[in-house]
Amino acid sequence: MPWRRLGRIAAASIVALVLIGGAVAWRETATPARIAWEPAALQGLPAERARDLVLQQEEPGVVWASQGYSIYRSRDGAAFEKVFTVVPRFGEAWAGFSRTLRSRFGYQELVEVVPVRQDLLVAFAGGDVYRVDLAHGTQERTHRLRYFGRGEGRGLMPHGVTRDARGTLYYGEYVTAPGRESRPIGIWRSEDEGRTWTLVFEFPPGAVRHVHAVQWDPVQGGVWVGTGDGDSESRVGFSLDQARSFRWVGEGSQELRVCSFLFLPAAVLWGMDADRSPNHALRWLRDAQRVEAIPGSNLPGPTYYAQRVRPSGGILGLAELDAALFWLPAEGVPTKLVQWTMPTPRRPGPHPAVRLARGEPSSPSFVDVNPLRTAQDEAAIYRIPTERVLEHVGAARD
Numbered sequence: 001m002p003w004r005r006l007g008r009i010a011a012a013s014i015v016a017l018v019l020i021g022g023a024v025a026w027r028e029t030a031t032p033a034r035i036a037w038e039p040a041a042l043q044g045l046p047a048e049r050a051r052d053l054v055l056q057q058e059e060p061g062v063v064w065a066s067q068g069y070s071i072y073r074s075r076d077g078a079a080f081e082k083v084f085t086v087v088p089r090f091g092e093a094w095a096g097f098s099r100t101l102r103s104r105f106g107y108q109e110l111v112e113v114v115p116v117r118q119d120l121l122v123a124f125a126g127g128d129v130y131r132v133d134l135a136h137g138t139q140e141r142t143h144r145l146r147y148f149g150r151g152e153g154r155g156l157m158p159h160g161v162t163r164d165a166r167g168t169l170y171y172g173e174y175v176t177a178p179g180r181e182s183r184p185i186g187i188w189r190s191e192d193e194g195r196t197w198t199l200v201f202e203f204p205p206g207a208v209r210h211v212h213a214v215q216w217d218p219v220q221g222g223v224w225v226g227t228g229d230g231d232s233e234s235r236v237g238f239s240l241d242q243a244r245s246f247r248w249v250g251e252g253s254q255e256l257r258v259c260s261f262l263f264l265p266a267a268v269l270w271g272m273d274a275d276r277s278p279n280h281a282l283r284w285l286r287d288a289q290r291v292e293a294i295p296g297s298n299l300p301g302p303t304y305y306a307q308r309v310r311p312s313g314g315i316l317g318l319a320e321l322d323a324a325l326f327w328l329p330a331e332g333v334p335t336k337l338v339q340w341t342m343p344t345p346r347r348p349g350p351h352p353a354v355r356l357a358r359g360e361p362s363s364p365s366f367v368d369v370n371p372l373r374t375a376q377d378e379a380a381i382y383r384i385p386t387e388r389v390l391e392h393v394g395a396a397r398d
Contacts, residue, residue, distance in 0.1 A: 007181070010190050021294070028099055028100060033081070034082070035051065035053060036050070036079040037383065038050075042338055044386050045388050045389070046049045046384070048383045049382050050383075051380050052067055052379050053065040053066065053067055053072060053080060053380065054355065055355050055356065056112065056113040058359040059115060060363075061076050061264060062074070062362055063080075063362045063368060065080055065381060066109075066111050068085075068099070068102060069087070069097065071132070073340060076363075079332070083134055084134060084139070086123050086130055086132065087388065088125045088126025089126060089127075092150065093126030094178075103378060105347070106349030106372075107382065108348050108372055108378070109158065109350070110125060110349050111123050112125075112161055112384065114161055114163055114358070116163070116167065117193075122169060123139075124145070126148075128143065129143035129197065131194045131195065142197070143188075145173070146173060146186070147183070148305075151177050151178075153174055153177060153210070154176075155173070157212050157213065157259065158213055158358070159213045159260040159261075159304075159305065160172045160174055160212060160213060160214050161214060162215050164223065168242060170188065170189050171188050172186075172187045172214040173187070173211055174210040175209075176210065182205050184202045184204060186203070187199075187214060187243050200242070201246070210228065210229075211226075212226045213261060215260065215261050215358075216237055217261075218263055219263050219265055220286065222240050224245060224261050225239070225352060226256070227257075228259075230269075233312055234256045235250065235252070236284070236291075237251075249290075249291055250291045254277050255272045255291075257274055258270045258306045259303060259305070260304065260305050261306060262308055262328060264312075264313070267283040267284060268284045268286070269283045269294075271326075271328070273302040273304065278298065279299040280293060280298050281328055283332060296333050299326065302318065302319055303319075304319040304320075304353050307320075307367075308360055309367055309389070313329035313330055315328070315337070315389075316334065317353060317355055317369065318353070319351045319352065319353030320351040320353070320357060323352045323353060323371060323373075324336055324337075325337045327393045329393075340352070340354065340374035340375065341375035341376060341378055342375065343374060343376065344375070352372065352373040352374050353371075353373065354371050355372055356370065364386060365386055366384060367386055367389055369381070
């Protein structure tokens with residue numbers, strides 16, 4: 001075979017390999033521009049499903065979600081449209097662009113997104129905080145988390161970031177690294193839409209392991225905080241001065257190990273986040289100013305997520321030992337709504353969970369739930385008619 005022909009064959013092979021490699025890389029890292037709702041059956045409840053998405057935050061008429069580092073928005077029940085892709089600093093965080101690695105290690109939750117305005121978001125990604133300007137298609141890195149990365153932890157929990165009625169932003173630090181007993185754990189605040197961040201409250205070393213929840217109480221105002229994990233590290237409290245100081249309503253017990261709160265008119269409710277003891281629900285009575293365990297409120301696993309649906313109650317998303325969705329009413333007796341199967345064997349990485357959005361449902365007609373890392377769904381958002389949820393609760397109690 002002439003050398004010239006061999007050269008042409010070699011060149012063509014190289015070009016083919018480059019094209020194949022490019023196509024594989026594109027499939028591996030690309031995220032779709034649009035993700036539609038599709039009909040789905042959900043254990044007796046009618047529903048629609050949007051595949052491969054992680055719930056972020058809801059506000060009237062709008063649902064925010066993510067896939068990898070891409071951010072999506074659904075308006076008035078329409079399909080999810082991609083609005084931006086955050087590009088973190090080059091390093092290990094870039095592994096999150098790989099669809100295969102996200103699936104293999106269960107890290108679907110790579111960003112936490114808080115809308116400031118319709119055209120401005122604050123996004124936590126890769127250990128940094130970004131202001132995302134949707135109008136101009138730009139991102140600006142404004143802050144670096146103190147604790148993030150391999151051997152450190154994820155930096156913050158999904159309900160560990162909130163925005164108050166004035167637009168002030170807060171987040172609590174989440175670290176899992178060895179030697180955490182010698183580290184202070186703080187709550188940070190931004191009063192200028194995420195441009196600058198100030199450490200406003202700090203637990204001394206050894207006081208808490210990390211902060212699970214930082215949430216705004218839309219009923220009476222105030223920033224609520226829940227911490228963990230040991231008995232002496234677990235406490236619940238609220239601040240009426242923008243997180244400068246806190247009143248602790250309880251501490252020193254697994255009953256005060258909390259990942260999210262349910263804010264109702266008469267009480268603040270939560271399910272325990274206890275992985276080595278039985279779980280149940282508790283409430284802080286607003287008028288009586290005291291915490292009480294709710295009789296008959298046993299839960300089969302830790303609660304990671306909570307969302308108010310009506311003044312009469314809301315939903316709990318369980319994790320770790322049971323991937324289930326429960327209805328928790330003001331009177332406190334929970335009812336199971338939907339159950340997902342725990343994967344066997346368990347994959348490495350975060351626990352299976354039913355994630356719920358920050359904020360209240362975007363529409364009074366629907367609730368959105370987000371099973372992650374279950375046998376049925378690696379990541380998906382289900383939209384369920386609220387009236388059918390309430391009918392199911394009523395039937396379960398009859």
